[in-house]
Amino acid sequence: MGLGMWGYPLVEVRETEKELMQSKTEAQSNDKPHLRSTKEVTGYDINALDGDIGKVEDFIIDDVTWKILYLVVETGNWFSGKKVIISPHWIKDVQWQEQKVTINHLIDEVKNSPEYDSSQPIDDSYQHTLNDYYKKIK
Structure with a gap:
């Protein structure tokens, strides 16, 4: 030494x-x-008010402000592999110990929401369609 x-x-x-x-x-x-890295939250279960809908697969982040715009949810077996995006504004609760995120929507509402296609950019038109859909169901 x-x-x-x-x-x-x-x-x-x-x-x-x-x-x-x-x-x-x-x-x-x-x-x-209350702060967690996106790497840690990736894989957390996503629950609607009435049951499981999938897992956090990724995040869509504003590359200027670093604000999380959406969580990408892989619905897997729940909805035949459909991917959807969830706004952080729709989150009701995060249970860190259980690695679970609960949103303020029902399973059918998420199931019928516009599908997310990662090969397409999230443009204003898609955002309006998504926001209009969730406003209409409330």
């Missing part, structure tokens, strides 16, 4: 730096416990 500048073992100095960085990270995460 080599010695550092003032004769302290380098391993000891590195361990102390590691502990300091870890405690800083923990303090920062405790400051805002």
Whole structure:
């Protein structure tokens, strides 16, 4: 084991730096416990008010403001693999421990919503169609 500048073992100095960085990270995460990375939330279950509808597959993020515009939901076996997008405004609750997101809509409402096609851009027309659909059902 080599010695550092003032004769302290380098391993000891590195361990102390590691502990300091870890405690800083923990303090920062405790400051805002509601924040999660998109990587962590990917795969969370998505539930409508009356049951399961799928899993979070991806996010659509504004590349200028970094605001999450939509969650991409893979409905898998629920709706024959149809993909839909959900606005964060439609989220009722997030249960972090259970890795579950509940939205303020019913299964049939999501099932009948406009399908999301990742090969097509989300233009104003699609956004209007989507928003009009969800306004109409409420």
